[in-house]
Amino acid sequence: MARYTGPKTKIARKFGEAIFGDDKSFEKRNYPPGQHGNARRRGKKSEYAIQLMEKQKAKYTYGILERQFRGLFKKARAAQGITGEVLLQLCESRLDNVVFRMGIAPTRSGARQLVSHRHITVNGELVNIPSYQLKAGDVVAVREKSKSLETIAKSLSNSSQVYEWITWNDDTKQGTYVSVPARIQIPENINEQFIVELYSK
Numbered sequence: 705m706a707r708y709t710g711p712k713t714k715i716a717r718k719f720g721e722a723i724f725g726d727d728k729s730f731e732k733r734n735y736p737p738g739q740h741g742n743a744r745r746r747g748k749k750s751e752y753a754i755q756l757m758e759k760q761k762a763k764y765t766y767g768i769l770e771r772q773f774r775g776l777f778k779k780a781r782a783a784q785g786i787t788g789e790v791l792l793q794l795c796e797s798r799l800d801n802v803v804f805r806m807g808i809a810p811t812r813s814g815a816r817q818l819v820s821h822r823h824i825t826v827n828g829e830l831v832n833i834p835s836y837q838l839k840a841g842d843v844v845a846v847r848e849k850s851k852s853l854e855t856i857a858k859s860l861s862n863s864s865q866v867y868e869w870i871t872w873n874d875d876t877k878q879g880t881y882v883s884v885p886a887r888i889q890i891p892e893n894i895n896e897q898f899i900v901e902l903y904s905k
Contacts, residue, residue, distance in 0.1 A: 755902035762894050766795045767812050772835065777903050788896030789887045796885055799826065800834035802844055806872050806879045807863025808856055823850040838881045845878030 749757070763773050780790035795801065800816040803824055809815035816834040818824055824831060825845050826838065838844070846856055860874060868889055872879035887896075 752902070755898040758895050758898035759902055762792075762795070762892075762896075762899060765812075765892055765894065766798065766801060767816060768795065768798075768835075774903070777899070786887075788900045791899065792887065792890055792892070792894065792896050793884050794837070796890055797838050797881070798834065799824065799831060799836040799838060799844070802838055802870065802881055805865070805867055805870055806844065807860050807865065808846060810859045810862065814855070814859070818850075818856070823847050823853065823856070840881060840883045842881045843878055844881060845876070851877050 759773075762768075763770065768776070776794045777787075777791055780787050780794055783790045796805075800812055800819050803809055803815035803818060804812045808824070809818050819834045819836075820832055822830055822832045823846060825847050826836065827843050828845075830847065846853075850856065856877075860877075867885070869881070869883045869885040870879055871882055
């Protein structure tokens with residue numbers, strides 16, 4: 705499936721924040737990309753441009769393509785609750801995102817690769833679909849044969865983030881997706897209301 709494989713720092717600079725995680729190149733040049741760099745005069749963005757930027761930021765952050773993202777929005781709109789919040793909760797419930805949040809992989813793209821390469825189980829069953837939607841109570845674990853992988857061990861040793869809706873046991877290399885996170889618990893700097901307004905036009 706098509707994925708963005710270009711320079712990530714350029715995308716981060718476009719949005720003005722390190723959406724792919726720690727990035728030394730972004731820290732050096734945290735202004736938008738372009739021929740004239742920081743000196744370039746930039747006009748005021750239209751309402752549509754602001755909404756589009758927010759949607760693109762969400763897509764790049766979670767590594768979701770347009771068709772899939774639109775499908776998630778339709779699902780969110782049909783569900784009970786505030787559409788924007790439900791949309792972000794659906795993004796957070798993806799298996800690749802939870803693997804990333806648990807610290808099994810240092811990035812979402814790395815988590816997606818671990819899932820695709822059959823290193824992750826859900827409730828004891830192998831699942832190789834990164835977009836698999838987890839439900840509250842699902843147990844996510846590193847497959848027995850993959851527990852000795854250096855990349856996983858390194859990622860877990862460097863992981864320090866703790867999320868209230870996820871538990872992790874380093875000895876058994878498994879964690880539980882305890883509950884769907886509330887909007888206030890999701891740390892991503894995304895204005896979901898702009899996305900709802902864009903898709904509602």
